[in-house]
Amino acid sequence: MLTRMSSLFLRTLREDPADAEVPSHKLLVRAGYVRRVAPGVYSWLPLGLKVLRNIEQVVREEMDAIGAQEIQFPALLPREPYEATNRWTEYGPNLFRLKDRKGGDYLLGPTHEELFTQVVKGEYSSYKDYPVILYQIQTKYRDEERPRAGILRGREFLMKDSYSFDLTDEGLGESYARHREAYVKIFDRLGLRYVIVSATSGAMGGSASEEFLAESETGEDTFVRSPESGYAANVEAVTTPAPPEQPIDDKPPAQVHHTPDTPTIETLVGFLNAAGLGRTFTAADTLKNVLVKTRLPGAKDWELLGVGVPGDREVDMKRLEASLAPAEVALLDDADFAAHPFLVKGYIGPGALTANGVKYLVDPRIVTGTAWVTGADKADHHVVDLVAGRDFTPDGTIEAAEVRAGDPSPDGAGTLVAARGIEIGHIFQLGRKYADAFALDALGPDAKPVRITMGSYGIGVSRLVAAIAEQSHDESGLVWPRAVAPFDVHVVIAGKNEEITAGGEQLAAELEAAGLSVLLDDRKASPGVKFADAELIGVPTIVVVGRGLASGLIEVKDRRTGERTEIARDTVVEHLVELAGKR
Amino acid sequence: MLTRMSSLFLRTLREDPADAEVPSHKLLVRAGYVRRVAPGVYSWLPLGLKVLRNIEQVVREEMDAIGAQEIQFPALLPREPYEATNRWTEYGPNLFRLKDRKGGDYLLGPTHEELFTQVVKGEYSSYKDYPVILYQIQTKYRDEERPRAGILRGREFLMKDSYSFDLTDEGLGESYARHREAYVKIFDRLGLRYVIVSATSGAMGGSASEEFLAESETGEDTFVRSPESGYAANVEAVTTPAPPEQPIDDKPPAQVHHTPDTPTIETLVGFLNAAGLGRTFTAADTLKNVLVKTRLPGAKDWELLGVGVPGDREVDMKRLEASLAPAEVALLDDADFAAHPFLVKGYIGPGALTANGVKYLVDPRIVTGTAWVTGADKADHHVVDLVAGRDFTPDGTIEAAEVRAGDPSPDGAGTLVAARGIEIGHIFQLGRKYADAFALDALGPDAKPVRITMGSYGIGVSRLVAAIAEQSHDESGLVWPRAVAPFDVHVVIAGKNEEITAGGEQLAAELEAAGLSVLLDDRKASPGVKFADAELIGVPTIVVVGRGLASGLIEVKDRRTGERTEIARDTVVEHLVELAGKR
Incomplete structure (x- = not known):
């Protein structure tokens, strides 16, 4: 049916909306595609709804093409299934919770692993029923702390989420591969420029996981890649190549120095270089020990953790959190230092940590035989030539140090460059976490139960409208790819x-x-x-x-x-x- | 794409689900169309989703055909607009309310008048912009006290709601008529047997209103119709034809009788007929006075109200509530009687009510000159030949008495028969209630503001799946009309x-x-x-x-x-x- 501008419910705006910072947000509002109702909550006007539906249709066609079957769950969900997986608690303030008139606890579904697992358990029983892939294109809710950029990070949004159910790890691998191919087709049809990066799993728990990131300066996700090899990864997923171990014998003994007025790495290095030790030190020669506390879900008490990184790098909290997930991480406050007097703020060394039973994890670059300048556990004192494997022995390694452009690529080919992207898709081998929570078994050919293994796969359908707009506009307005144009x-x-x-x-x-x-x-x-x-x-x-x-x-x-x-x-x-x- | 039963996510059940009472509920579960997640909250499995989408498409096509434009509002809505219309309060426990992480009040939209009014106000300003019809097909939430019959009355459900915006009453009449025609086409295409009944508005407030009821024994709505004239109406909307007034002069004077042991109308009539008064009394000669209390929205105190109906009819609380809306209605409790000693329980007459300033409304049959047996405001006493217009003067009439098969049709042609139906559509001339709440004006040709008048039109899309199933099944299973079959x-x-x-x-x-x-x-x-x-x-x-x-x-x-x-x-x-x- 012909659409006429004379009667179309559309009034374009000359001015950018006051709350808009990124191009897609400005243009989608100015061109009358969406309107804000509340923070992170938007209405779709006629043009916006057409684009959204076109994207939905591309996603649906490619999901159907891999044999996925469409169903639809409610958004209003009872607490019980999310209690069974502890996500009622784990989600924290990101979850919209509410009570019904009888006082029953409900939530607005942020993701539906629990429901999909339950529905398959309800319908299927034999190994002959498997494998199966189910999906929905459905409205989801997350009470984001900082909804931003219009529909790019909303609190109510449309997602395609699918789940695969397999009898074996190989089957899961195949389901995962089929999704990966489908996602490539979808994003190609939508005309997006994107990369596929290795990802950690965040709160989802599990193993193999990749993210599809639409390249965009306004993206929230930082990733790195090696132009030489094509390697790309989320910063959280970058692994640091360990250098070879070094001989210990030729290292001078550790020596404690009085180092007054050296509150920073820079002043410390300056002091040492002026002290006539016959060597030139750089920040990379120092070992910075950062103290945090961690707590596992459901645990009552916090535990101290020492994290050692080369002094020329900051601790990247997102990488640290990803490494420690699902445990929570927090910085120490003054009360913590007061409660543990062996922690001499600014001068913490491995010695006091090990002596007092504090777990101590270090950057993978800190290998046996390397010598470091670090805190001497005494105010105004540092120790020089503290050698790993001789003078201290960490409890293990941890990926916590910042990743930088110029770092060697983890695949050994070339060096990393930094880029930003918008997460548009995520594929993820969940494994048996949810099947375990709900005892999802198939009766095998030998009449013994086989625990099902699952994959979880998401595409941010409404976010794609913004991601495409971010990549496809000029100073005069939006420039839609044919596949999604209204x-x-x-x-x-x-x-x-x-x-x-x-x-x-x-x-x-x-x-x-x-x-x-x-x-x-x-x-x-x-x-x-x-x-x-x-x-x-x-x-x-x-x-x-x-x-x-x-x-x-x-x-x-x-x-x-x-x-x-x-x-x-x-x-x-x-x-x-x-x-x-x-x- | 060919769908194979060998891989379709479907397991049919031999047994009816334990919680199912009506055929559509039993069959939709047994045939694997829907699954229960919580009371009134259902998942759509592949077959159910196909039927739902087919219905959605029919609705969309006919809405587009009348020039309605599709948009989509969020389900998660801020409190403010609903506060402006007082519905945040008026909806009472039917509204799902929740708080976000910052403590802001939100609700899950039960209907979207407020949002539609606001969006039109935001985009349109001139009289040249009007008229416009907007619609959405969107998930709604109502915390029903008694969700029932599967998806027939759910707490999360899919609705098409549309709203018309006109400059004049005539324009509203036209928009209403176009919706009426579109609804007829939609329900005809869906193969439904339905009637269009005059309806009262319930909590919506306003004037002209009709309901589309799918005929079904399992329906919650009772309606009546005159087979002779085609008249059909919701029981709440039936108006009682008033008989002609009667002369007062020839009536004997009112006489109080001692009537011990007559707690019911039946015993009272028996007593009088045995008392040798020279006449035969029936229940229809008695006047039953029912005391209730009412309270307007926002008011603090309850007010007493006396309702007089012929003794052969019960007071129909739904009709009484509809007549008094938007006021609340409640029965008196013992404390109320104790506080008003002039109310002699079982023997209340018009006299004590009028004497004590209690508002007294009567059934339209109680016209001037009619003589009644009623309470004498004294225990064990009744008065005979109390004549309306001579011995008591009500404050007005009220539609509160039950409507019965055999009653004369309000249009004067034939008598009423009773039937039951499922409400599948509702069209409604809202008038200026919401435009007033949000000051929705158009700048007229004379540069003066013109207040917009609105219509509101709903179709229960997910409910239609059940309504069609109710009408179209046999003992072996479902029988889908072609237009909606999976x-x-x-x-x-x-x-x-x-x-x-x-x-x-x-x-x-x-x-x-x-x-x-x-x-x-x-x-x-x-x-x-x-x-x-x-x-x-x-x-x-x-x-x-x-x-x-x-x-x-x-x-x-x-x-x-x-x-x-x-x-x-x-x-x-x-x-x-x-x-x-x-x-």
């Missing part, structure tokens, strides 16, 4: 005389009859206003019916390149059908 | 030999290629199990590929009539395409 063609009637008006109406009708979806600008506004709106709205092909019509010509403009072509009226329908790829 | 054809491979299996596969592939959606039963199960499942699932046409194939014959069974036809293999595809109406 219309195939935007016909602008540029002129007020009867012939031009009738010509525009006629052309629009012919295009609709030829199977194209058409937005016809039949308003009384000036051509300038109409062109500006067409650029802002971002339909891929803009067709101008104007003065040229008298000479049998129609202007066809490519929104992306700006290229204009005059096409003969009698071939323009065919031309546009071809452009739209509908032939 | 598949066009259910092909059963009835036999295990290779030829039959290959023949079934080949036919299914040809049918899919011809544009039909096919469910192929390729399981290893016995033909009996397959036939029983086919009947239960309810696809309109069941095609059996069995022994007949050897002689070039395919059995085609009509699920509704049970009729079986043998069709030649080489014409069967064409035959089925025609049956499915795809040609």
